[in-house]
Amino acid sequence: MADSTPEQVTLTIDSQTVTVPAGTNLIEAARTVGIEIPHFCYHPRLTIAGNCRMCLVDIEKMPKNQIACSTRAAAGMIVRTRSDKAMKARQGVMEFLLINHPLDCPICDQAGECVLQEFSYHYGTGGSRFEGQKVHHDKNVDLGPHIVFDGERCIKCTRCIRFCEEVTHTHELGLFSRGDHTIIGTFPGRQLDNAYSGCTADICPVGALTVKEFRFKQRVWFLRNTPSICAGCARGCNVNLGINEDRIWRITPRDNDAVNQSWICDEGRLSYQTYQQGERLGRALGSAAAGGATREILAGSGYEQAAATLGEIARKHGGATVAGVTSGHASVEEQAALKELIERAGGSRIALPIHERGDDDALLIRKDKTVNAVGARLVGGANCTAEELLTAIKTGKVRALVVLREDFLGELGAQAMAARGALDFLMTLDWRVTPTVKASDVALPLCAYGEMDGSVINFQGRIQLLRPGLTAYEESDPAWKPLLEIASRLGGAAVPKNFREAFRWAASRIPELSHLDTPALGKYGVSLESPAPGRA
Amino acid sequence: MTSQEYRPLLLKNIHRPDSTSLSAYRESGGYKALERAVKEMTPEQVLEEVKASGLRGRGGAGFPTGMKWGFLPKGPGEKYLVLNADESEPGTFKDRLLMERDPHLVLEGFLIGCYAVGCSRGYIYIRGEFVEGWRILLKAVEEARAANLAGKNILGSGFDCEIVIYRGAGAYICGEETALLESLEGKRGMPRLKPPFPAQVGLYGKPTSVNNVETIANVPLIVEMGSTWYAGIGRPKNTGPKLYCVSGHVRKPGVYEFPLGIPLKELIFEHAGGLLRETRPLKAVIPGGSSVPILPAEKCDVLMDFDSLAAAGTMLGSAGVIVLDDSVCMVDALLNLARFYAHESCGQCTPCREGCGWYVQILERLEKGEGRTSDLDLLLDLSDRIQGNTICPLGDAVAMPVRSYVTVFRDEFQYHVDHKKCLAEPAPAPI
Amino acid sequence: MIPSKATQLQIDAAIQEYGQARSALLAALHLIQQERGYIAVEDQAWVATRLDLPPAEVAGVVSFYTMFRTKPPGRHHIQVCRTLTCQIRGCRELVKHLEKKLGIRDGGMTDDGRYSLITVECLGSCGTAPMMQVNDDYHENLTVERLDALLESMK
DSSP states (O other): OOOOOOOEEEEEETTEEEEEETTOBHHHHHHTTTOOOOOSSOOTTSOOOOOSOTTEEEETTOSSOEETTTOBOOTTOEEESSSHHHHHHHHHHHHHHHHSSOOOGGGOTTTTSOHHHHHHHHHSOSSOOOOSOOOOOOOSEEEETTEEEOTTTOOOOOHHHHHHHHTSOOOOEEEESOGGGOEEEESTTOOOOSTTTHHHHHHOSSTTEEEGGGTTTOOGGGOEEEEEEOOSSTTOOEEEEEEETTEEEEEEEOOBTTTTBTOOOHHHHTGGGGGGSSOBOOSOEEESSTTSOEEEOOHHHHHHHHHHHHHHHHHHHOGGGEEEEOOTTSOHHHHHHHHHHHHHTTOOOEEOOOOBOSOOOSSSOOSBOOSOHHHHHHHSOOOBOHHHHHHHHHTTSOOEEEEESOOHHHHHGGGHHHHHHHOSEEEEEESBOOHHHHTOSEEEEBOOTTSSOEEEEOTTSEEEEEOOOSOOOTTOBOTHHHHHHHHHHTTOOOOOSSHHHHHHHHHHTOGGGTTOOHHHHTTTOEESSSOOTTOO | OOGGGOOOSTTTTTTSTTTTSHHHHHHTTTTHHHHHHHHHOOHHHHHHHHHHHTOBOSSSSOOBHHHHHHTSOOSSSOOEEEEEEOOOSTTOOHHHHHHHHOHHHHHHHHHHHHHHHTOSEEEEEEOTTOHHHHHHHHHHHHHHHHTTSSBSSGGGSSOOBEEEEEEOOSOGGGGSHHHHHHHHTTSOOOOOOSSSOTTTSOGGGSOEEEEEHHHHHTHHHHHHHOHHHHHTSEETTEESEEEEEEEESBSSOEEEEEETTOBHHIIIIIISOSBSOTTSOEEEEEOSSTTSOOEEGGGOOOBOSHHHHHHTTSOOTTOEEEEEETTOOHHHHHHHHHHHHHHHOOOOSHHHHHHHHHHHHHHHHHHHTOOOHHHHHHHHHHHHHHTTSSSSTHHHHHHHHHHHHHHHTHHHHHHHHHHSSOSSOOOOOOO | OOOOHHHHHHHHHHHHHHSSGGGGHHHHHHHHHHHHSSOOHHHHHHHHHHTTOOHHHHHHHHHHSTTOOSSOOOSEEEEEEOSHHHHHTTHHHHHHHHHHHHTOOTTOBOTTSSEEEEEESOOSOGGGOSOEEETTEEEOSOOHHHHHHHHHHOO
């Protein structure tokens, strides 16, 4: 393979020797040796603005301070980030930024993750010499469907403007006026309403742009972040779930160059709201005797009832009359467990409903609104469409159906009753009470998003981990547990005791995954395209 | 040559009737230099002449023009020469005079410059408020085009050069070369980060040199008379004729042309009529436009050229000589300038954007009699925090006067603190 | 409310002259303001479409430059220079005189729309201070008498 490593240069930063590829800016160069050069307007994913002046550093042989963000490392450069000259400039910038900045910290969402606060603490002088009138702007401006803008807090770093120009190419934002009345804004009457508007709040270093849905909800220092994957579409953006008191208060993106860079779409950002609405299925539902009314039962009885009924139907009408509905919303382990159960019962027909909306966009959004459709196909057994399955049910070829994380009947609309009537046995595993759950003979409660571990494979063929940050609701489980419990009663193997065992069990059945184990997946996942570690 | 014997070169036509017309210009020998350049000289030879002449930029920075042109890449390839006619530095009004009274001198110099650097489409950026100057220039360009002095195949030489005139819309900052380029590209006039410099990445991303009107007006002279002759005017490293704008408390304000290096006091007292009012003596002079350090009366024995003024701790700048008599309160004067810079700051970078407004508030307090001694040191400290830390020189342009006035006239500022009023005795407005 | 056909044609010509549509923005705004006296929000949206620019950028440009107005001025828009030389040559007294005579303050307009008054920064005419610009024209070497005569002549 041709050697494409760029030329390396060696320089000195704060007496430390640093070697970086030629062309690296000084902020990144300093980072490689753990030196923080404070900055506001610089963002590695956006063009250089160089306007905040916070990153001014002292470079030998240069009479004036230079901004580190736009200065490229050069061989032999001697940089001092803490010389008197640099510190004086930095303190100056801090003081200047604060003279017109409102004392909003007590009511500002950004507190606790505010770069201005942090740098004021680390690099400021601890007091202000300003006595006068601050410049006033509109506060609490409804800038877009998900964004509130506070004009007084804005430090005019222009990250938001550059984001809308360079990342979403939607150009809603601009700079208005001049001098210390400069302010960001939209064209009169227009909104900041691109599909990624929430990202402007992520990159805003202060509380000028904040997300409406999170406004005043939680102080960020109460939130514990669980790294996970967004389940809103087939991209599987890397996220942090901000959790307190066993509830998700916000979702924010995690950096992953391969999947979502530093971004997430608004729908994904707010997807946690879906799981906080509607009625949860908390306990198993079943009937004491065949044909009896369903009521809450112990999970164990549900497994028994299901195993017994499936076995009976298989004996009476043949194993092929047992079918399943898998889901792109389910994890690989759950999908593999469903296949195992159907096969143990003698069946093979498994439908994968399609959930598509709109189009793939040029940035992150996928029209496939499930996070793990690839998993369902890799697991094998997604071998018929929902329409084909429906036909099979109506013609009596399918008499028992196991539905995983799908509102199969609900989606059928007018045909639901006829379909239900044609089935001898319907079992559903889901996290909420859907029409399908209500019509089921046995319904088993599942963990919702954020309550369980699970591996999912995105459209790029990258396998990533969903992680739990919430306690499982009431009696709910990841679906592989009840499915394999039932399967074991039909002759299947012992039920895995924990997620890692469940993953290893599922991976051993899928050639593309057979070399993997959960520690290898880490926080950023693994591409199934690239050669596996340990392989030739 | 004493200043008494000096005959104007740049201003030689301005008093002629119909001085804006092509025929009048030609009658006085105009466009001979252009003809010589495009027919008898190569672009490199023209460039060398300008270099050898020692011509330094007349816009404020004083950078050697030939060297600046030399930074542009040689050979074919799109390049631009842009004329900076955004004259907005307080105290300066010489470019306007040239454009309104001798537009063809400016055009001829510009065309020769375009020839020298290899530019086939030159832009003139004129401040929006100069409506008359704009109309005059438009007409002059039309005349020049019609006479084959501009446009395609100039004077049959094979050299093509279109001149495009572009109006600004009210922004001092657009006099800064990269802000000017931004404005020319149809954007807010916010200066660019340097590097890269315009000579590498300029207008539309192409190599560009931005030059001042007066600078370019010197070029026909250099080409016609030769660099040696030109360099004989003034003194080494400070060569050529200079337009001095004298305004303020003088009897005869106006533009005066002399060789670089005329003594400041001679300029004021022998040519500009001396101080306006008998009873009000000289207090201070701003020698080079509002952005330069001020000279108190006792420091005004100085020669008006780049290096002499630099040695005196100030700058020739735009040669906007503002004369202040003792009716001027220096706190009030500085407040006026601080307000100017606060109004004109583009707002891009933190120290200038916030610092200008802060200066104004402190000076307002001092002016009103609500200031403290610590305010004076604060003003000095803020100047240290702003100067050298901004994207463009506007930060320096406000910091330098603040530092200068508070230092030179510290007593007066202190008086405002102690006595809550002006030290200077006002005089009735001379209207 | 969009520019007239005549103005649109002039804007077309400007686009041709500058080669890049975006460069014609300031010229287009000048032309619109010449016709209408100011630049309305609808004009800005129209220009944005015509030059294929984001509307927010057009509005940002309009708000940046001092000469661009978004509200109608008086028939005679009086802009008195207030920077240092003009100040020490008496512009404040002139402004006071104007405010008194016209019955308006700096930034205001007479009820009959005849005069509007603002103060502006250096107009590059320090040699003839104090001075002002009314609409497009410079009026220099002002005295109270000259000012009064000028006001009279402006109908």
